[in-house]
Amino acid sequence: MSDSTAELTLSPEAARQRDEVLAQVKPVDVPRPELVTGDRDFHWVTEKICGIPESKTPRWWWIMFLVAASMATFTLFGLTWLVSTGVGVWGLANPVNWGWAIVNFVFWIGIGHAGTLISAILCLLRQKWRVSINRAAEAMTIFAVVCAGLFPLFHVGRVWFAWWLFPLPNSNWIWPQFRSPLEWDVFAVSTYGTVSVLFWYMGLIPDLGTMRDRAMKGGRKLKAMAYGLFAMGWRNSNRHWRNYEMAYLLLAGLSTPLVLSVHTIVSFDFAAANLPGWHTTIFPPYFVAGAIFSGFGMVLTLMLPLRAVYGLHNLITQYHIDCMCKIILATGSMVGYAYSMEFFIAWYGANNFEVFAFVNRAFGQYAWAYWIMVSCNVISPQLFWFKKVRQNTALVWIICGFVNVGMWFERFVITVTSLANDFLPSSWGYYSPTIVDILTFFGTFGLFSTLFLLFVRFLPMMPMGEIKAVMPAADGHGHGSGTQGQGYPAKEGGHH
Amino acid sequence: MSAKSTYALLATFSKTPEFFQATAKVRDAGFKKWDVFTPFPVHGLDDQMGVGRSKVPIFTLCGGVFGFCLGTLITWYMNGFDYPLIVGGKPFWSPVFPFPVMYELTILNAAFGTLLGMFTMNLLPRHNHPLFEYEDFLKSSDDTFFIVIEKADPQFDLDKTKAFLTEIGAEEVHVVEA
Numbered sequence: 221m222s223d224s225t226a227e228l229t230l231s232p233e234a235a236r237q238r239d240e241v242l243a244q245v246k247p248v249d250v251p252r253p254e255l256v257t258g259d260r261d262f263h264w265v266t267e268k269i270c271g272i273p274e275s276k277t278p279r280w281w282w283i284m285f286l287v288a289a290s291m292a293t294f295t296l297f298g299l300t301w302l303v304s305t306g307v308g309v310w311g312l313a314n315p316v317n318w319g320w321a322i323v324n325f326v327f328w329i330g331i332g333h334a335g336t337l338i339s340a341i342l343c344l345l346r347q348k349w350r351v352s353i354n355r356a357a358e359a360m361t362i363f364a365v366v367c368a369g370l371f372p373l374f375h376v377g378r379v380w381f382a383w384w385l386f387p388l389p390n391s392n393w394i395w396p397q398f399r400s401p402l403e404w405d406v407f408a409v410s411t412y413g414t415v416s417v418l419f420w421y422m423g424l425i426p427d428l429g430t431m432r433d434r435a436m437k438g439g440r441k442l443k444a445m446a447y448g449l450f451a452m453g454w455r456n457s458n459r460h461w462r463n464y465e466m467a468y469l470l471l472a473g474l475s476t477p478l479v480l481s482v483h484t485i486v487s488f489d490f491a492a493a494n495l496p497g498w499h500t501t502i503f504p505p506y507f508v509a510g511a512i513f514s515g516f517g518m519v520l521t522l523m524l525p526l527r528a529v530y531g532l533h534n535l536i537t538q539y540h541i542d543c544m545c546k547i548i549l550a551t552g553s554m555v556g557y558a559y560s561m562e563f564f565i566a567w568y569g570a571n572n573f574e575v576f577a578f579v580n581r582a583f584g585q586y587a588w589a590y591w592i593m594v595s596c597n598v599i600s601p602q603l604f605w606f607k608k609v610r611q612n613t614a615l616v617w618i619i620c621g622f623v624n625v626g627m628w629f630e631r632f633v634i635t636v637t638s639l640a641n642d643f644l645p646s647s648w649g650y651y652s653p654t655i656v657d658i659l660t661f662f663g664t665f666g667l668f669s670t671l672f673l674l675f676v677r678f679l680p681m682m683p684m685g686e687i688k689a690v691m692p693a694a695d696g697h698g699h700g701s702g703t704q705g706q707g708y709p710a711k712e713g714g715h716h
Numbered sequence: 717m718s719a720k721s722t723y724a725l726l727a728t729f730s731k732t733p734e735f736f737q738a739t740a741k742v743r744d745a746g747f748k749k750w751d752v753f754t755p756f757p758v759h760g761l762d763d764q765m766g767v768g769r770s771k772v773p774i775f776t777l778c779g780g781v782f783g784f785c786l787g788t789l790i791t792w793y794m795n796g797f798d799y800p801l802i803v804g805g806k807p808f809w810s811p812v813f814p815f816p817v818m819y820e821l822t823i824l825n826a827a828f829g830t831l832l833g834m835f836t837m838n839l840l841p842r843h844n845h846p847l848f849e850y851e852d853f854l855k856s857s858d859d860t861f862f863i864v865i866e867k868a869d870p871q872f873d874l875d876k877t878k879a880f881l882t883e884i885g886a887e888e889v890h891v892v893e894a
Contacts, residue, residue: 387790393799395794399813400803404820407816407817407821411823414827415824422834452842453841453842453845458758462767464834464838467830467831470772475827478820478823696733696736696760698732
């Protein structure tokens with residue numbers, strides 16, 4: 221009863237044989253990588269993570285905030301121009317009626333997917349390293365969904381009618397049409413945004429409790445009230461943790477099929493159309509892999525500077541960076557495989573229109589975009605095979621920048637090349653964005669950064685409870701095998 | 717305000733293994749109104765305390781079933797019954813084409829059910845709790861483990877229980893008044 225880990229019952233004979241074999245094989249004790257380095261204790265984790273929002277606002281924060289907030293006004297400006305004039309201010313013209321708005325939507329929603337992958341799928345796969353990055357990655361998800369949501373909302377043209385997309389009775393008593401992938405998208409993206417917020421908030425509750433308790437001890441009543449309001453009276457009872465952990469596991473279990481469905485449905489926006497280059501069954505898995513690929517690129521883009529600025533090297537170790545680089549390598553290779561498989565199937569399918577669509581992608585008027593995409597998405601992540609590259613933080617950061625650029629171009633190539641050269645050569649055209657498109661898109665980076673900076677400033681950006689739980693000192697049996705598996709050296713407990 | 721009276725005895729621990737062993741001893745001693753407070757979820761502590769499996773999944777299931785039915789109902793009502801639309805020669809309603817809507821609403825409502833279940837089972841939100849009156853208790857969200865035996869427990873006896881807590885390895889034992 222006191223030891224909950226199940227053990228195989230071996231007969232004395234089998235046990236003797238096992239010991240004999242083990243004596244011959246002499247298995248090496250492979251140490252598991254430490255997730256919190258530097259021999260830190262629990263209190264250090266609390267101080268480090270709470271210290272960030274509790275300390276005085278650093279000057280760099282204000283500078284970054286001002287830059288980001290000013291940049292966000294570009295979006296405001298672009299959208300005001302759009303709404304006051306009409307969608308004609310975008311570069312859209314026949315036959316390209318889906319331009320940057322859709323590209324940007326898919327780009328941002330894809331960025332968000334890494335956050336859910338880290339918090340949900342890696343939780344189910346018991347990847348303990350996820351704990352130091354999951355909070356920030358989930359925040360990234362929510363802010364990316366905010367940016368993504370703007371584009372389909374405004375591309376409907378008359379944005380004041382956007383609520384017709386929701387199953388609400390309008391003045392004509394016409395309901396939404398549920399056979400359309402675009403309507404599925406409304407449900408997928410709004411569910412995704414909502415569930416991401418719920419998951420993120422629930423994870424925050426114990427840490428908000430910590431912030432409240434610390435503010436209380438420090439006599440800062442107002443702060444204690446603000447954090448206390450959202451901590452909902454959390455008091456770290458094990459009877460609470462029990463339900464909390466179950467709820468966390470369930471939300472991870474729910475978010476996993478959710479995140480896979482969201483980008484699948486996004487890919488249906490294209491795949492359910494009859495256009496060559498879009499109408500392919502490879503789209504759902506290919507979009508999901510691409511989303512995770514770009515999302516991890518963004519996680520590293522954000523976390524590496526934060527790690528440097530706040531000295532989080534004991535919490536985001538080289539092992540964490542390695543893991544993320546390897547996921548980028550794996551998903552990047554999947555994306556590269558998908559690109560070549562699309563080409564192969566276009567040829568193998570013996571459909572002239574399909575063959576043309578792909579040859580045109582690679583060698584047509586948008587060849588420049590295609591080759592940017594291939595070099596950023598297929599070639600650059602391959603560098604992560606090398607340990608030397610993964611250990612060079614600056615280089616990792618630069619490659620992640622390439623990944624972000626490449627994934628934006630992927631969506632551009634998919635959306636625009638198929639439309640610009642469709643079935644009727646007489647209607648072919650060349651699509652270019654206008655200044656309004658450009659301002660609106662670049663402004664979303666400002667919006668995203670503003671929200672992320674506010675998050676870093678006011679909320680604990682790593683889940684303290686989860687980090688403490690993966691430290692060796694957290695083990696109830698005193699040898700670190702309870703939560704960690706084997707190989708952890710037994711250390712002195714976490715008190716100092 | 718009424719005079720403060722003893723609410724509970726609070727024992728502190730700073731190391732996980734000692735605390736972990738002590739919880740099993742409190743359980744075996746047969747206490748009923750007691751609880752432990754930890755800065756993080758300690759693996760295997762539920763068994764040590766002798767508490768069963770969490771009931772949150774029931775809420776998740778109810779939420780999910782509700783969401784699925786809701787999705788089925790609205791798609792049928794809106795496209796098949798109230799305002800039948802012919803689009804692409806497809807049937808007015810079939811379980812196939814609106815499945816993504818049903819699927820997403822299942823997940824959405826199951827997630828709300830889960831969060832609601834977590835709050836309900838934990839009896840939260842709660843404005844205050846007697847334990848917060850004791851300032852050192854705030855360390856439970858930092859690095860200290862607590863075992864609390866309430867006065868309401870039938871076996872509670874101030875001196876005996878205090879001695880018991882010291883015996884099982886508590887570093888300090890305090891009386892919490894509320």
